Amino acid sequence: MNEDRSKKYINPYLGGVLLGLVLLTAFYFSGRGLGASGAIKSAVVASVETVSPTHVETTDFYKNYKESHAGGPLKDWLVWEMLGVLVGGFISGAFAGRLKFKVEHSPKVTSKIRLIFAVxxxxxxxxGSQLGRGCTSGSALSGMAVLSLGGFITMAFIFGTAFALAYFARKLWI
Structure with missing residues (x-):
């Protein structure tokens, strides 16, 4: 039997257990859960500081964020977490034979339209992650791991909104 490796994915139950173990490990070693929006915020602060250092020093948001991250915003562990996610995803795709540079979309739309909607x-x-003070990983996943009511509410709204809007966006994929 010739199995197509490009279609093989990890068992979702095993993936969920592994994600839980990663989350538990993050809590154990760092004292906090996972999150991606903090890494993006660190990258934005570092970028603005490179382009306009005086703007960073005169704007409370940038100034406070920079001062709260000793050694600079890019030394934040969340930046290294996200780099690990990117490198890990690349390696996983390469090993599974799914590493291709293409845009998946419905035959009814162009790659350009699909990319515009993705952006x-x-x-x-x-x-939304800034309004909610964290992304899906930080607010929902890590919040639920510590049995926070806000984490459960966030997850319900994330999936509820996705379910409600899926009907309108489905033509981008099928």
Whole structure:
């Protein structure tokens, strides 16, 4: 039997257990859970500081964020976590034979339209993560791990909103 390795994914139950173990390990070693939006915020602060250091020194948000991260914003462990996610995803895709540079979309839309909607969705999700004081990983996953009611509510709203909007966005994929 010739199995197509490009279609083989990890068992979702095993993946969930492994994700839980990663989350537990993060709590044990760092005292906090996982999160991606903090890494993005660190990268933005470092970028703005490179382009306009005086703006960082005169703006409370940037100044406070920089002062709260000794050694600079890119020394934050969340930045290294996200780099690990990117490198790990690349390595996983390479080993599984799924490392291809292509845009998956419905035959009814172009790659350009699919990319535009992906960018718009990313912007909305980034904006929402700042309003909610964290991304899915930080607010929902890590919040639920410590039995926070806010974590459960966040997860319900994330999946509820995705389910409600899936009907309208489905033509981008099918």
């Amino acid at each position: 718009i969705g990313g912007i909305f999700f980034g904006f």
